[in-house]
Amino acid sequence: MGIGFSLLLIMALLLAVFFGAGVLGWHLLFGVVIPYAAATIFLFGIIYRVVKWGRAPIPFRIPTTCGQQKSLPWIKPSRIDNPSSAAGVIGRLALEVLLFRSLFRNTKAELRDGPRLAYHWEKWLWLGGLLFHWSFLTIFLRHLRFFTEPVPSFVSFIEGVDGFLRVGVQALYITDILILVAVTYLFWRRVVIPQVRYISLPADYFPLFLILSLAFSGVLMRYFFRVDVSAVKELTMGLVTFHPRIPEGIGVIFYIHLFFVSVLFVYFPYSKMMHLAGIFLSPTRNLANNSRACRHINPWNYPVKVHTYEEYEEEFRGKMREAGIPLEKECG
Amino acid sequence: MAFVPKPDELARIGHKPPRTGWMDTPVDFRRGTWCYAAKPKNLQALELPNPREWSPERADWKLPANWQEIILEGLRERLQRFRSLQIFMDICVRCGACADKCHYFIGSGDPKNMPVLRAELLRSVYRKNFTTAGKILGKMVGARDLSEDVLKEWFYYFFQCSECRRCSVFCPYGIDTAEITMIARELLNLVGCNIDWVAAPVANCFRTGNHLGLQPHAIKDMIEFAVEDIEKITGVKVEPTFNRKGAEILFVTPSGDLFADPGTYTLMGYLMLFHELGLDYTWSTYASDGGNFGLFTSHEMMKRLNAKIYAEARRLGVKWILGGECGHMWRVINQYMDTLNGPADFLEEPVSPITGTRFEHARTTKMVHITEFTADLIEQNKLNLAPERNEHCRVTFHDSCNPSRSMGLLEEPRYILKKVCRHFYEMPENTIREQTFCCGSGGGLNADENMEMRLRGGLPRANAVRYVHEKHGVNTLACICAIDRAALPPLMDYWVPGVEVSGVHELVGNALVMKGEKKRTSDLRGRPLPDPHTAFGGAIEE
Structure with a gap:
């Protein structure tokens, strides 16, 4: 049910932009109005959600400790997995956000006859997730080329590294391939692993299809249906400088791509994608395990x-x- | 006790989810997989709402007319009080990494025991009532109404989670099902839906200071039994004191250690150690349980039961508090006590009177774990140990959930074990330390009528023990938790016959060479020592 519904939704969105921008020529709507509206919703939506979280107190210090505590001086503490200081917490969060530390622990349990339980090496989810997120970030940073003038050197540097493979004169961005592969894998495992399929909601398939469509439209635009890049940049620079312009002659594929970005922006703050911000606020990961050494105050502690x-x-x-x-x- | 199938029958577990979606699969209260409802007298003793005779098996749960309102209001209040709850409700991506990390899922195959789905039971109601997307899109975003069937599902599955936190180790966002279960149980308690195996100990604990309901004279009697046994075995008469003002240290341990084997052997170990050190300490009959089933009821109840420890420390005028071997007790002490009932500014920063070691990591809570205390003693060579007296024990160590994942007490007990035993073997690494598996009976679920689910939940732990039992001949499963000492023996008898369960300080007691002791011929259990010649070798002459 989830897959069909999400696919239908993506098709409907595609048809809408195809007719709107391609057939009816509503370029202003799809090139300016919707992107502005989406960016506004994205920005304020995220702020709203984070402020809402931030206003709720942290009554107790409840880190999940994943290593030795700091106790006796001759016992080596695990400073990252069981942090007792702010530096340790920063290290723990950095590993979590940048390298998906916890997901790296993943194993697969198997029950054999006997009964005998075995725990298998299972890092595919970690690898798929990591490739997807890092590719997405790289692609996002590469796109800064369209929103800056002059283009900062780090953007060019990323482009250079990402595009070291060449097809003819054109750079083939490795992240373009990786993101398609990784998202396809994430979808595939959601369907193939019975337990994961059982827990999956339309709200899980839809963002996968959306990102896949977004990436695919980008790939089509870059490698197959070439668009006028200078016209695209004129439009995107117009957006960021608040002097929106609609240059002539940008193909409909660009509007499709831009529309999927806009949908992603709108969808983001109201969905599970907020894990991007939530991970930083997760109390089992962002607190030090030092409540026996430093008193933690619960603002609503009441007499009982x-x-x-x-x-x-x-x-x-x-x-x-x-x-x-x-x-x-x-x-x- | 409910009927329990044979091990090979129970081990036939299908992990494939059913054909019907989880929202359309109603809960089945099959005997052996749930705990009896809280008796009205226990709820009344605690002034908790809706005390009544009821049973989960019957259709009518005798809920108050406005029960939905009560629960939703309770949820609203908790969303405002706990950032953890908001975050955990909002950011799960359902990646499924937690699924096969839960011992109850591994042992039962029931998809609602996957931590992600257990949380979705509450999330679905949260979405429907507290998010715009859920209100509009309903099932598409996993939202559903709070019906009586949903409440029944909550009762079944939130009392089928032992709050062990193993899933939160693997979750990429650290979503902690224990936190979700704790809050869901608070909500259930608002309409009087608790289990008696939690409510009765809590009621006891509130009145008598301990879960077992032991009255002051009974506590003294039980400890004096242990004193007699120690004298029989060692020839040394230890002299514990009770409620003694002016002692330096207040000792608080789970009451389970006083009550039944094999916990009583651990009690003997404590008594012998303290006597040998000449420790100026006292027992309290009022603060007679460090364990706290309030943790399994509500944050408020945890505070109500925990308050007695600081209160008693203040009344007796001790300097600091030493805590015995207990799992969830140490979650409360390490992560909650000072916040709930502190500041303990009338106590002093704990210092070992024997070694002079300052326990700086406990400087505000002022409470030290006994394995921290003993590990320090051994490291400073303050104990005369004869590990040969544990020659007959081939030992492995079961990390209790709470000391490992809510504290990180991993090396201290291991250090002690390696010093007091000569044969120590670790279980496979996926089953120990922060990845340790629950005994299957934590979280207040140690009821006889829940035996099938306990044995299922304990399967991963038992299986890892079986591995070292077969490979290294391990016959002793050491632990630092009173619930373990009650729950692991039947688990071992069922899945790995031939393995005994022992507290760490029981093994310390066996190895401890006491001043003026007679030649020991048996261990603390009365089992003859294997070879008296090696058993009284070098250690005494040292």
């Missing part, structure tokens, strides 16, 4: 009903006296 020693002694005084246990009040 307890059973006091006086009440306890009141009930058991006779038995305590008989057993020779010291009392606060000898009689009563």
Whole structure:
């Protein structure tokens, strides 16, 4: 159900932009209005979500500790996996965000006859995820070429490294291939692994198809249906300098690509894609395991009903006296 | 006890999900896989809502008329109180990395035991009521109404999670199912849906200071039994004190150690060690349990039960607190106690009176784990040990969930074990340390009527023990948790017969050479020592 529905949705979006921009020629709508609206929703949506999270307190210090604690001086602590300082936490988050540390631990359990449990090497999800995210980031950074003048040297550098393979005179960006492969893999495993298929929602397939369509339209545009790059840059520079212009002669494939970006922008803040920001706020990863050394305050800590020693002694005084246990009040 | 199938029958586990989608698969309360409902007297003792006689098996759960309102309001309140809850509700991408990390999923094959799906049980209701997308798009984004069937599903599956946090080690965003389960159980408690195996200990603990409901004189009696046994075995008479003002140290341990084998052997180990050190310490009959089933009920209940420890430390005027071998107790102490009931500014930064070591890492909580304390003693050569007296024990170590994943107490117990035993073998690395598997009975689920699910959940742990049992002849499973000491023996008998369960300080007690002791002929369990000639060799002459 999820796959069909998501595919239909992507087809509908494709038809909309094809007719709107290609047949009806609504270039202003698809080239300026929708991108501006999408960017606004993206920006304010993310801020709204992060502020909403940020306003909720962290009542307790609940890091998941994945290594030795800092205790006795002669026992070597695991500074990253069980951080006791801010530096350790930064290290832990950096490893998590940049290298997907936790996902790297992944194994696959198998139950054999006996019963005998085996845990297999399983780094494909880690690898697929890592390739996808790094390719996406690289492609995103490469696209800064369209939004800057002059183009910063790091962008050219990334382009150079990414495009070291050549097909004729043209650079073949390795990340273009990797992102298509990685997203296809992420989709494939979602369908093929029964447990993952069972938990998958339309909200899981849709973003995969959307990103796949986005990447595919980009690849088509770059390698197959060439568009007028200088006209594209005129449009994109117009957008970022708030002097929007619609140059003539940009093919419909560009509007398709831009529309998918816009849809992604709109979808982003209201979806699971917010994990991009959420990972930084995850209390099991961004707190130090030092609550025995440094007091952590819960802003809403309220008094509760307890059973006091006086009440306890009141009930058991006779038995305590008989057993020779010291009392606060000898009689009563 | 419910009927339990034979091991080979139970081990036939299908991990393929059913044909029907999870939202359309109603929960089946099959005997042996759930715990009895909380009795009204226990809820009344704690002034918790909706006390009544009811059973999960019956159609009518006798919920209050406005139960949905109560739960949704409770959820709203908790979303405002816990950033963790908001984040964990919002950012899961359903990658499935957690799926086969849960011992209950591995042992049952029930897809709703995959941590991701367990969380979705709550997320679906959150989405429907608290997100725009969920309100508009419903099922497309995994949103659904809070119906009575959903509530029943919550009860079944949130009392089928032992809050072990193993999944959160593997989650790329650190989503912690324990946190989700804790909050879901809080919500269930708002409408009176708890299990009796949690509610009864909590009610006991509130009144008597310990889960077992031991009254002061009974506590003293039980410890004195252990004193007699120690005298029989070692010839040394240890002299514990109770509720003694002015002692330097208050010792708090789980009450399970006082009550039944094999925990009582661990108790003997503590008593012998403290006596040998001449430690100025006291037991308390009021703060007579460090364990805290409040953790399995609500954050508020955890605070209510935990308060007695600092209160008693203040009343007795001790300098600091030493804590015994217990799993979830140490999650509460390490991650919650000071925040809940501190500051403990009337105590001093813990310093070992024997070695002078300052326990700086416990400088605000002022509570030290006994394996930290003992590891320091051994490292500083303060104990005279005869590991030959554990010659008959081929030992492996089971990391309890909470000390490993909510604290990181990994090396201290291992260091001690390697010093007091001569044969120590690790289980496979995917099953120890931060990747350790639950005993299958944590989180308050150690009820007899839940035996089938406990044995299923304990399968991964038992299987790893079986591996070292077959490969190295391991016959002793050491642990630092009272729930383990209660739950692992039946688990071993079922899956790996021939393996005994032992506390770390039981093995310390065996090896500890005490001043003035007689020639030992048996270990703390009364088992004859294998070879008296080697058993009294070099260590004494050192």
